[in-house]
Amino acid sequence: MNVIKKxxxxxNKFEYLSLVEKGRAFIYPTDTIYGIGCDATNTKAVKHVYSLKRRINKPLSVIAPSKKWILDNCKVGKEEKKWLGKLPGKYTLILKLKNKKAVSRSVHLGDYTIGVRIPKHWFSSIVYKYGKPIVTTSVNISEMAIMTSFKDLNKTIREKVAFVIYEGVKKAHPSIIIDLVKGKVKKR
Incomplete structure (x- = not known):
C-alpha cells in the first residue's frame, strides 16, 4: 500500500486509476471525510469493500462522475432536481435507480436505491475523468470511529487497499443524507 499526496x-493518475480499473480498493479525501472506495461497477471490488468494513446489510453510496450521470441513471423529478442543483457539496442524495446496470447490484443490495454524491473537492474531477462511479463510504470497520488521520487507519484496512491519497487530518463530519425516496434528512 502506497501513501501518496495529491x-x-x-x-501518476493513470497508473493509480489502472489499479482501480483492475478492482483494487483505495482511500481518498473528500470535502467531508476520507472515503474508501472502488469501481462501483465491479462486483468483486464492491464485495471487497464490504468485507473490509465488515458490513453486509447496508447499501453503499457512490461518487457520481457528473450530474449528467445522475440524470441518466437515476429517477429525477422536480424535488430531486432542486437538490441536484446543490451539488457539488456535502450532501448524499438517496435516489431510485432507473438504469439497473449503472452500478453493481452489490452496491444497492437489490433494492435499486442508491446514495449519490459529488463532493466539492478536487477528487470529483478524477471521478469525472474516470467516467464511472466510485464507491464512497467512511474509512472504518462498521460502527467504529471513522478515519480522520492516517494514524486512525485500521491495520486490516491499511493492508488491503492499493493506495491512500492523504491530505492530513480531516475534522469534518460525514455528508448530510437527503433521502429523496423516503423524504428524510439525516445529519451525521
Missing amino acids: QEFLK
Whole structure:
C-alpha cells in the first residue's frame, strides 16, 4: 500500500486509476471525510469493500462522475432536481435507480436505491475523468470511529487497499443524507 499526496496522485493518475480499473480498493479525501472506495461497477471490488468494513446489510453510496450521470441513471423529478442543483457539496442524495446496470447490484443490495454524491473537492474531477462511479463510504470497520488521520487507519484496512491519497487530518463530519425516496434528512 502506497501513501501518496495529491501531487503524486495527479502526476501518476493513470497508473493509480489502472489499479482501480483492475478492482483494487483505495482511500481518498473528500470535502467531508476520507472515503474508501472502488469501481462501483465491479462486483468483486464492491464485495471487497464490504468485507473490509465488515458490513453486509447496508447499501453503499457512490461518487457520481457528473450530474449528467445522475440524470441518466437515476429517477429525477422536480424535488430531486432542486437538490441536484446543490451539488457539488456535502450532501448524499438517496435516489431510485432507473438504469439497473449503472452500478453493481452489490452496491444497492437489490433494492435499486442508491446514495449519490459529488463532493466539492478536487477528487470529483478524477471521478469525472474516470467516467464511472466510485464507491464512497467512511474509512472504518462498521460502527467504529471513522478515519480522520492516517494514524486512525485500521491495520486490516491499511493492508488491503492499493493506495491512500492523504491530505492530513480531516475534522469534518460525514455528508448530510437527503433521502429523496423516503423524504428524510439525516445529519451525521
